Amino acid sequence: MMLEGIAGSKGIAIGKVFIYEKVTMTVSNNIIAEEQTSLELEKLKKAIAISKQQISSIKEKTLIEFGEDKAQIFEAHLMILEDPVVIKEIKGLIINSKINAAFAVNTVINNYYGQFAELDDDYLKERAADIKDVGSRLLRNITGCEYKTLADLKEEVIIVAHDLTPSDTAQLDKRYVLGFATEIGGKTSHTAILANTLEICAVLGLENITKKLKNGDYLILDGFEGKVIINPNDEQIKKYSQKKKEYEVLKKGLLKLVNLPAVTTDGKCIKIAGNIGNPNDIKAVIENGGEGVGLFRTEFLYINRDELPSEEEQLQAYKKVAEAAGGKPVIIRTLDIGGDKQVDCLIIQEEQNPFLGYRAIRLCLDQRDIFKAQLRAILRASIYGQILIMFPMIADIMEIRVAKDVLKEVKVELSQRGVKYDRNIKVGIMIEIPSAAITADIIAHEVDFFSIGTNDLCQYTLAVDRTNEKLSYLYQPFHPSMIRLIKHVIDSSHKEGKFTGMCGEMAGDPLAALLLVGMGIDELSMNSSSIPHVKNIVRSISYEQAVEIASKALKLSTSDEIINFLKESADKLNINNMF
Ligand code: PEP
Ligand code: MG
Numbered sequence: 040m041m042l043e044g045i046a047g048s049k050g051i052a053i054g055k056v057f058i059y060e061k062v063t064m065t066v067s068n069n070i071i072a073e074e075q076t077s078l079e080l081e082k083l084k085k086a087i088a089i090s091k092q093q094i095s096s097i098k099e100k101t102l103i104e105f106g107e108d109k110a111q112i113f114e115a116h117l118m119i120l121e122d123p124v125v126i127k128e129i130k131g132l133i134i135n136s137k138i139n140a141a142f143a144v145n146t147v148i149n150n151y152y153g154q155f156a157e158l159d160d161d162y163l164k165e166r167a168a169d170i171k172d173v174g175s176r177l178l179r180n181i182t183g184c185e186y187k188t189l190a191d192l193k194e195e196v197i198i199v200a201h202d203l204t205p206s207d208t209a210q211l212d213k214r215y216v217l218g219f220a221t222e223i224g225g226k227t228s229h230t231a232i233l234a235n236t237l238e239i240c241a242v243l244g245l246e247n248i249t250k251k252l253k254n255g256d257y258l259i260l261d262g263f264e265g266k267v268i269i270n271p272n273d274e275q276i277k278k279y280s281q282k283k284k285e286y287e288v289l290k291k292g293l294l295k296l297v298n299l300p301a302v303t304t305d306g307k308c309i310k311i312a313g314n315i316g317n318p319n320d321i322k323a324v325i326e327n328g329g330e331g332v333g334l335f336r337t338e339f340l341y342i343n344r345d346e347l348p349s350e351e352e353q354l355q356a357y358k359k360v361a362e363a364a365g366g367k368p369v370i371i372r373t374l375d376i377g378g379d380k381q382v383d384c385l386i387i388q389e390e391q392n393p394f395l396g397y398r399a400i401r402l403c404l405d406q407r408d409i410f411k412a413q414l415r416a417i418l419r420a421s422i423y424g425q426i427l428i429m430f431p432m433i434a435d436i437m438e439i440r441v442a443k444d445v446l447k448e449v450k451v452e453l454s455q456r457g458v459k460y461d462r463n464i465k466v467g468i469m470i471e472i473p474s475a476a477i478t479a480d481i482i483a484h485e486v487d488f489f490s491i492g493t494n495d496l497c498q499y500t501l502a503v504d505r506t507n508e509k510l511s512y513l514y515q516p517f518h519p520s521m522i523r524l525i526k527h528v529i530d531s532s533h534k535e536g537k538f539t540g541m542c543g544e545m546a547g548d549p550l551a552a553l554l555l556v557g558m559g560i561d562e563l564s565m566n567s568s569s570i571p572h573v574k575n576i577v578r579s580i581s582y583e584q585a586v587e588i589a590s591k592a593l594k595l596s597t598s599d600e601i602i603n604f605l606k607e608s609a610d611k612l613n614i615n616n617m618f
Contacts, residue, residue, distance in 0.1 A: 046265035047231035050240030052218030057196035148174030227494035235566035244508030293571035297328035333564020334542035353416035361424025399432035421461035471495035479531035493543030557589030
């Protein structure tokens with residue numbers, strides 16, 4: 040059986056299905072009879088022993104694979120399980136309050152978790168997460184509730200899920216993940232972005248796929264065409280194994296370009312940078328030949344936690360990236376929460392239209408303390424490398440002016456305290472709302488640079504929710520309206536002597552590179568895995584050819600016409616990129 044979905048991340052995966060369903064454990068307080076006390080104490084004892092065994096084996100594995108540092112985390116987990124005070128409290132509740140073992144564990148753990156989470160010390164705050172983790176393990180072992188997280192995978196599988204949130208994927212072990220197949224999500228969903236970063240093949244928007252499959256089924260995922268074949272025959276396996284091999288050969292060949300610049304055959308340089316979602320991603324950007332970071336999504340600092348990150352914690356993250364970039368530019372985008380990105384540490388009231396709602400710069404300009412803490416951290420980090428600041432979701436010139444005023448205030452405060460920062464730090468904005476794109480000529484003089492966020496620009500220009508797989512046919516980054524807007528933005532910035540980059544997913548599409556180079560784009564920033572593919576395109580064409588291609592494309596009437604024209608042009612130029 041064949042299913043059609045949305046191609047989220049290139050590649051071919053062939054393997055066994057693992058259905059990932061999130062289970063929420065509810066622990067009820069059953070008052071127990073006197074004679075049941077010993078039974079509950081025994082359950083607790085056994086669960087502690089099993090939990091210790093599990094943690095010890097994870098610890099050993101971690102020590103071998105990731106070293107002493109990471110293994111320490113699990114040593115701390117063992118210490119919690121061996122803490123006489125904690126165990127005494129749990130037992131006390133079972134014996135004296137006649138509470139069942141699961142509820143007793145839940146009560147004590149939640150209590151400690153709350154106390155640690157409220158502390159000001161970052162290190163101790165992190166211990167709160169350890170306490171919760173140990174508590175959940177203990178509960179699972181008491182209740183026998185099989186709760187698999189993506190960190191528990193032990194063999195290579197294709198993960199099939201309704202959706203994958205950043206918190207689900209944060210814990211996955213890439214070695215065991217051949218691909219993702221999800222029911223929701225489009226090309227620019229966060230699952231797609233993550234899959235691209237990790238170079239994991241993904242097909243999204245597959246209606247009801249979790250109901251159509253069972254664990255152990257065999258699948259082929261085609262991340263080029265967005266197809267899924269369930270329990271394929273030998274011939275299909277042979278065909279797709281061949282395609283997989285071809286792609287691997289192509290990727291290997293492209294890696295030779297890592298240390299070469301992205302320059303057209305007639306000498307025009309385009310900067311190729313990487314998008315990162317956390318400080319560790321920079322390694323892959325550099326390894327793939329990125330010349331800096333064109334978009335650092337700082338939301339990672341705010342997810343999976345109940346409290347806001349401190350200024351100090353942010354400083355460390357930004358400093359790490361600035362240093363790892365070794366003097367190459369790093370564009371740090373200020374907080375872009377809201378829309379489809381919700382976090383626990385910031386309560387945002389439910390809205391009818393979150394994508395048109397209280398998010399990103401709107402939230403930051405309203406909650407100045409949060410915004411200022413982030414700006415302080417960015418400025419303080421700016422002495423460790425070349426950092427640029429970027430404001431997201433700008434709709435109106437006033438937002439830029441106010442955001443710049445807040446930045447100025449923060450700079451003055453830091454100067455008064457004698458804190459060092461880059462006084463000439465460059466400030467740019469994302470162009471991802473049509474009003475900003477259309478008025479690019481008016482706002483260009485307010486900023487040092489633009490970066491076009493095509494993921495949002497496309498959803499707002501065509502009025503199509505970027506996460507709605509039913510409307511994916513309308514989500515067209517190559518739509519004539521889009522490419523005309525893009526051209527206007529680039530031209531407007533150049534007239535003011537400013538530069539324009541692009542950091543939406545379109546920037547990592549090799550086919551788009553053919554067009555964007557000819558439209559005069561200065562920088563393309565993308566998932567690290569796309570860098571060699573796009574570099575290959577830039578190095579295969581002359582600027583003159585690209586300009587001609589762009590001017591013809593700008594006259595076409597539909598997205599399909601534009602895409603087909605670009606594919607034909609690539610063919611004529613003999614560019615092989617497995618588009
Ligand atoms: C964009 O909208 O194109 C973008 C890069 O931002 P995000 O995907 O994080 O919304
Ligand atoms: Mg955006």
